[in-house]
Amino acid sequence: MKEQATIASSDSFKMLRAMVGIGALCGLIIVFIYEATLPRIERLRAEALQEAIFKVIPGITEMRSFSYQNNAFILADESDENVIYAGYDEKGEFKGVAIVAAGQGYADVIRFIYGYNPENQEVIGFYVLENKETPGLGDKIDKDPVFLDNFTALDVSLNEGGDAIKNKVTTVKKGTKTNAWEVDGITGATISSRAIGDIIATSTEHWIPIIYKNRTVFKNIENE
């Protein structure tokens, strides 16, 4: 009886030793690889973001980042948060801004970037940066050409007071889009396409009034 008890205790020690040992070893390996790959991953991400900015504001050759601090836009440093990107064509003319937005999709957070043209008060481009939506269904949000066409001239004009969006962006059932502020959904990806519409609605409600109010800042940056 006594012997059995010692065997049991040494066994549980062995189990503990194995689990703790493997846990520590695995933790060490993961942290080491994370640290080793982080600089390159960040550089690639920044490059991908830059490419995306050029996609969502058509016709630009140059961009600048601005951050919104204390109710004003200023040229941004790398470390700043709340950053948006202004795009300019080869003549240096201001063409629009690109805004990164994120929110809950069906599987995980969807991160995307969209372009906004204050001149026409429209969303003019859309590009998904990150998504883990169901392959073949939800991931149509960055492949379906009909869906992507929603974001070439999506109306986000402001009300007369200029402090809110006149018509909130809403996702409607596929094929029933009648107004310029509606997003035609995707059959088989209802939740994902609705999520995109909702994220754009939230993001535009926050950003568009302040960007529109401050739009001259982006235009005059060349002269400063």
Add this chain to the structure above:
Amino acid sequence: MSNQEIGKEIHKSAPSSTDEFIKGLWKDNPVFVQVLGMCPVLAVSNTAENALAMGIATAFVLLMSNILVSLLRHFIPKEVRIASYVLIIATFVTITDYAIQSISVDLHKSLGAFIFLIVVNCLILSRAEAFASKNTVGKSIMDALGMGLGFILALFSLGAVREILGSGAFFGMSLFPDGFQKWVIMILPAGGFFTLAAWLLIFNLIKQKRAIS
């Protein structure tokens, strides 16, 4: 199916390292014979490039976890072995995820959620449990290389067929003149099942013929 294979493995007189390597390619091919790890096989084989990337990622995780499980086989008590294997496999999947991110953002985007699903790929867990935990490091490496290569080949043969028929291209290069009508169904999930069924049929026909002769 796989249990029978495992049973056979134990009863055989000690096979050489080369046998361990070859069996994964043909006799015990993880996809065409053992039919393991179907989730990524069906889902990420819509283009040759995705299939190859997924195959290599899985083979890498298989190789590394086989090595570590084999090295630690005397250290891991059998009560906690599954938990330990899952921990080891999850570690290498995380590493693979960072590695793919640092290779290409686009590749990472197209493999998407499936990288993390390698953790639950039954091929890897079954090799750890059925082979690496009972054999030397050398043999475990040969086993992982054979099984990994067999998985890559199988995934690639699915991916190639689906991309050629479904997109009229191979590795993104257009193969046919403009008039070619793409079989869109081949890049959809249903096409994965059709292609897998066709390959299984071919594989079994060849096996049967061999058995008769």
